[in-house]
Amino acid sequence: MRVNPEERRSEWTRVRVPGRLPHNFVLLLIVLAVISGCSRPSHITVGSKVFTESVILGEIVTQLARSSDIGVTYRRQLGGTRILWDALLNGEIDVYPEYTGTLTNEIFAGKGIRDEAAIRQALAENGIEMTRSLGFNDTYALGMREDTARRLNIRTISDLRNHPDLRLGFSNEFLDRGDGYPSLRDAYRLNLPHVTGLDHDLAYRAIATGSIDVTDLYSTDAEIAEDHLRVLQDDRHHFPDYQAVLLYRSDLRQRAPRMIAAMTRLEGRIDEPSMIAMNADAKIHKIPEMQVASEFLSRALNVFARPSYSGFWARLAERTWEHVELVSVSLLAAILMAIPLGVIAASYPRFGQVILGGVATIYTIPSLALLVFMIPILGIGWKPAVMALFLYSLLPITRNTFTGLRGIATPVRESAAALGLPRFAQLFLVELPLASPSILAGIQTSAVLNVGTATLGALIGAGGYGQPILTGIRLNSHSMILEGAIPAALLALLVQGGFELFGRVVVPKGLQMARTNH
Amino acid sequence: MIDLRGISKSYNSSVALSPMDLRIESGQTTVLIGPSGCGKSTLLRLIAGLVRSDTGEIRFDDDALTPGNIIPLRRQMGYVIQEGGLFAHLTARGNIVLMARFLRWPAMRIQSRLNDLSDLTRLPLPLLDRYPVELSGGQRQRVSLMRALMLDPQVLLLDEPLGALDPMVRHDLQTDLRQIFGELKKTVVLVTHDIAEAAFLGDQIVLLREGQIVQRGSLVDLIDHPASEFVVNFINAQRSPPEMAGRSSNAS
Numbered sequence: 001m002r003v004n005p006e007e008r009r010s011e012w013t014r015v016r017v018p019g020r021l022p023h024n025f026v027l028l029l030i031v032l033a034v035i036s037g038c039s040r041p042s043h044i045t046v047g048s049k050v051f052t053e054s055v056i057l058g059e060i061v062t063q064l065a066r067s068s069d070i071g072v073t074y075r076r077q078l079g080g081t082r083i084l085w086d087a088l089l090n091g092e093i094d095v096y097p098e099y100t101g102t103l104t105n106e107i108f109a110g111k112g113i114r115d116e117a118a119i120r121q122a123l124a125e126n127g128i129e130m131t132r133s134l135g136f137n138d139t140y141a142l143g144m145r146e147d148t149a150r151r152l153n154i155r156t157i158s159d160l161r162n163h164p165d166l167r168l169g170f171s172n173e174f175l176d177r178g179d180g181y182p183s184l185r186d187a188y189r190l191n192l193p194h195v196t197g198l199d200h201d202l203a204y205r206a207i208a209t210g211s212i213d214v215t216d217l218y219s220t221d222a223e224i225a226e227d228h229l230r231v232l233q234d235d236r237h238h239f240p241d242y243q244a245v246l247l248y249r250s251d252l253r254q255r256a257p258r259m260i261a262a263m264t265r266l267e268g269r270i271d272e273p274s275m276i277a278m279n280a281d282a283k284i285h286k287i288p289e290m291q292v293a294s295e296f297l298s299r300a301l302n303v304f305a306r307p308s309y310s311g312f313w314a315r316l317a318e319r320t321w322e323h324v325e326l327v328s329v330s331l332l333a334a335i336l337m338a339i340p341l342g343v344i345a346a347s348y349p350r351f352g353q354v355i356l357g358g359v360a361t362i363y364t365i366p367s368l369a370l371l372v373f374m375i376p377i378l379g380i381g382w383k384p385a386v387m388a389l390f391l392y393s394l395l396p397i398t399r400n401t402f403t404g405l406r407g408i409a410t411p412v413r414e415s416a417a418a419l420g421l422p423r424f425a426q427l428f429l430v431e432l433p434l435a436s437p438s439i440l441a442g443i444q445t446s447a448v449l450n451v452g453t454a455t456l457g458a459l460i461g462a463g464g465y466g467q468p469i470l471t472g473i474r475l476n477s478h479s480m481i482l483e484g485a486i487p488a489a490l491l492a493l494l495v496q497g498g499f500e501l502f503g504r505v506v507v508p509k510g511l512q513m514a515r516t517n518h
Numbered sequence: 519m520i521d522l523r524g525i526s527k528s529y530n531s532s533v534a535l536s537p538m539d540l541r542i543e544s545g546q547t548t549v550l551i552g553p554s555g556c557g558k559s560t561l562l563r564l565i566a567g568l569v570r571s572d573t574g575e576i577r578f579d580d581d582a583l584t585p586g587n588i589i590p591l592r593r594q595m596g597y598v599i600q601e602g603g604l605f606a607h608l609t610a611r612g613n614i615v616l617m618a619r620f621l622r623w624p625a626m627r628i629q630s631r632l633n634d635l636s637d638l639t640r641l642p643l644p645l646l647d648r649y650p651v652e653l654s655g656g657q658r659q660r661v662s663l664m665r666a667l668m669l670d671p672q673v674l675l676l677d678e679p680l681g682a683l684d685p686m687v688r689h690d691l692q693t694d695l696r697q698i699f700g701e702l703k704k705t706v707v708l709v710t711h712d713i714a715e716a717a718f719l720g721d722q723i724v725l726l727r728e729g730q731i732v733q734r735g736s737l738v739d740l741i742d743h744p745a746s747e748f749v750v751n752f753i754n755a756q757r758s759p760p761e762m763a764g765r766s767s768n769a770s
Binding site: 409411412414415416417418419420421422425429430433434436508509510511513514 | 563566567568589590591592593595597599600601602603604605606607608609616617620649650651652662665669675
């Protein structure tokens with residue numbers, strides 16, 4: 001009987017998580033890290049971008065593969081185009097849904113690639129191939145509320161030029177990418193002063209509540225009909241074709257020829273109304289993507305996939321395990337690194353300023369940016385997330401070690417030296433114990449911050465409590481957001497309380513008395 | 519015998535000690551005295567190797583103090599500082615035996631030494647299980663003295679050990695210290711700014727001013743043959759209560 005590794009892993013975590021953690025914990029983490037670092041030759045990994053349509057398409061591909069008895073892992077909502085494309089090139093994923101317009105205008109921007117043959121040629125140079133169109137065109141469009149559009153008599157994008165007061169809110173990706181707002185602005189000579197960037201899913205809420213007037217849409221978005229939006233006519237035919245395709249690594253031809261056959265079955269099978277309906281099912285009617293995908297497969301391809309649902313508690317256990325793993329591994333590494341850094345900083349004042357400045361600078365890098373910086377070096381998923389959390393944890397621990405050591409009164413430090421203790425003994429027998437309350441407080445700060453920051457790991461496929469939060473934002477589902485947010489808050493409180501108790505054991509009694517007496 | 523030859527020390531541009539020679543006789547108590555900033559603490563810290571002199575050398579009998587032999591030499595010296603400099607995370611006992619434990623003394627030897635020191639410093643043994651924060655100022659100084667004496671060093675360096683104590687406690691400790699110094703016959707260097715304390719405890723008094731030695735000798739020498747106006751002024755600056763009472767009776 002085949003046991004799919006994903007199931008095996010969740011089976012393992014379900015057994016492990018409720019058990020006692022400390023003893024085998026570190027060893028277990030190392031083993032797990034090694035296992036997750038290994039790639040299995042006959043195994044396929046499917047990825048998807050962080051929006052519902054991509055998640056559904058990825059789910060369809062995954063279930064189709066599974067029904068063809070291909071071992072498959074699905075890494076859903078990994079991030080934006082750049083993350084998925086890099087992951088595909090690195091071989092961290094083998095397949096993901098993409099759009100031809102994104103290939104011509106973003107991935108191969110500036111190479112003058114126009115037609116399908118040229119795209120295939122460019123892909124081939126990177127060891128990548130693509131299917132034919134899955135059957136629908138999901139191009140960019142601009143939309144506004146029907147009532148506003150009617151009142152101002154706006155039908156086309158050109159009409160926007162007469163209304164400089166309109167507030168435009170675009171998804172960050174659209175605002176920045178070459179084929180997005182910058183080229184649209186040039187093509188239409190738009191000169192509108194009120195332009196802001198925000199998350200695509202939040203944009204719908206913003207336009208529904210009237211805090212913005214115009215936003216970018218995908219032409220298969222479920223909300224167009226649901227929220228009574230008017231799609232403005234692209235009267236200058238600016239937006240290119242965005243035919244949905246599947247990109248895959250050429251080596252699949254050797255590794256999993258059946259996978260190619262399975263993907264070919266999807267070509268031309270998903271038309272625009274089907275895609276809008278599936279998007280609406282997932283986003284508005286709150287049907288899990290897994291079910292949306294399996295219903296599509298049975299309806300359109302007569303394939304009866306076996307979606308493996310996991311219940312709330314199993315999901316929670318898995319997310320908890322992932323989250324605790326991210327936080328504990330990064331924290332442990334940070335402790336091993338930051339305490340020596342703090343000691344060096346306290347011993348050599350001038351070099352110390354460089355160290356403290358360095359870790360403080362790292363701390364100021366926005367977390368999302370740091371995560372994305374890590375991807376070219378460490379790929380997606382667990383490793384870059386742990387690395388980013390590790391880097392963030394350095395500052396509180398290093399600084400508290402430094403201030404703890406520097407706070408020791410000169411007479412006390414000199415008394416240790418005058419006894420005739422060697423330098424390392426002064427450090428370990430006197431200075432570090434005296435600084436231990438401060439060091440522990442730094443570790444506690446890092447741990448609590450890490451629990452919060454680790455939720456962002458989901459953006460690059462590291463799992464954890466961020467996964468339901470991300471899905472919840474995407475599906476506008478408060479209950480889904482809370483499924484991640486509440487356990488994250490509880491874990492933060494638990495960590496906070498745990499360190500308080502730990503402090504009572506670890507911090508020398510004489511120092512605890514000194515704190516309460518004075 | 520501690521021999522300081524051509525010793526000097528500056529911090530940035532300010533001179534703490536001008537070049538000087540000083541012999542500290544074995545088995546005697548030498549008191550370094552002078553107004554604040556005269557360099558008396560700097561001199562003591564140079565001997566303990568806590569700061570390095572800019573010029574000259576310090577010899578302990580035949581050994582010159584160098585960075586290489588500083589650790590073994592420090593183990594031949596006990597150091598007591600104002601307010602004790604005790605380690606707050608250790609009990610009194612933990613403070614006292616820290617170095618002996620580090621040197622892996624057998625438990626029996628440690629305990630017997632503790633008993634002797636407890637008698638010597640008149641600090642009851644049960645108090646040794648308390649943390650510094652649970653002890654009074656005078657008790658802390660006794661613990662600090664025990665810690666300094668634990669390895670039975672030849673030299674005892676005390677930097678204003680009684681400076682932060684109230685007068686009654688100070689008086690008791692002065693009496694005890696004189697008895698201990700007399701009993702142990704160690705080479706003692708004591709820093710103070712109190713001329714009465716210097717006279718009470720010291721065999722030799724070294725009066726410093728602005729980084730230079732003004733005069734050395736006994737209190738009698740300093741009173742009978744003052745080297746300068748400053749010596750007279752310094753001694754007269756500290757009034758004794760009987761003197762104060764005598765003046766007031768003359769006036770009436």
